[in-house]
Amino acid sequence: MKEERRTRFQIYYDILEVLCDELKLCGDCSLTRVAHRTNMPYDRFRTCLDDLLRIGMILRDNGGKLVITGKGLEYVQEYKKINDFLGRMGLLSLQPNE
Numbered sequence: 659m660k661e662e663r664r665t666r667f668q669i670y671y672d673i674l675e676v677l678c679d680e681l682k683l684c685g686d687c688s689l690t691r692v693a694h695r696t697n698m699p700y701d702r703f704r705t706c707l708d709d710l711l712r713i714g715m716i717l718r719d720n721g722g723k724l725v726i727t728g729k730g731l732e733y734v735q736e737y738k739k740i741n742d743f744l745g746r747m748g749l750l751s752l753q754p755n756e
Contacts, residue, residue, distance in 0.1 A: 669706055671737045672696045674715065674730050686723055 664672070676695045680687035693703035710716045715730035744750045 666706075667737070669696070669698070670710060670715070671734060673703070673706055673710065674726060674734050677716065677724060677726055678731075678734065681724075681726065 673692065673696050676692050677687060680692060680695075689703070689707070690700065693700045696703065698706070707716070710730070711718070713729075714727055715733055716724055716726050719725050741750065
């Protein structure tokens with residue numbers, strides 16, 4: 659059975675969620691570890707990371723560490739709400755061949 663590809667929005671959510679986990683556990687994060695946990699090739703992960711930096715969902719502090727901004731945290735919360743709603747409506751479990 660073929661897996662569906664993730665949308666850009668899902669990928670952004672996955673990256674932000676893993677960054678949140680890593681920052682809570684360690685206070686810092688290895689970009690390679692985040693790329694691995696999000697199941698992405700490192701070059702594609704860096705492109706998405708650059709997008710998140712550009713749109714202000716994450717930033718680098720004075721020491722160069724990544725920090726999730728309020729905008730990034732809001733995205734994670736709202737994404738969870740939308741997925742919960744779509745799940746309750748039965749729209750997430752629909753497959754194209756069903």
